[in-house]
Amino acid sequence: MVNITIRNLDENLRTRLRVRAAVNGHSMEEEVRHILRKAVGRERRSRDSGSIIRSHFGPTNEVDLPLPPREPAREPPSFE
Helix, strand or coil, X not given: CCCCCCCCCCHHHXXXXXXXXXXXXXXHHHHHHHHHHHHHCCCCCCCCHHHHHHHHHCHHHCCCCCCCCCXXXXXXXXXX
């Protein structure tokens, strides 16, 4: 394994990373590994539109959009 030292990390960024790690139940170190795997990982990503949208706006990116309420379907047309 390789070690990395990150110098001059902004305090605000460090705090946000610490909170994100706590929310995900990880240590800061594990959270950074998760972020790096996601950013430059080996796994091949699916390029379908749902995966692309989820990668930008999913709950792991702190964007949780509410689903609109469903409305009843309209009456089918009458062919009489």
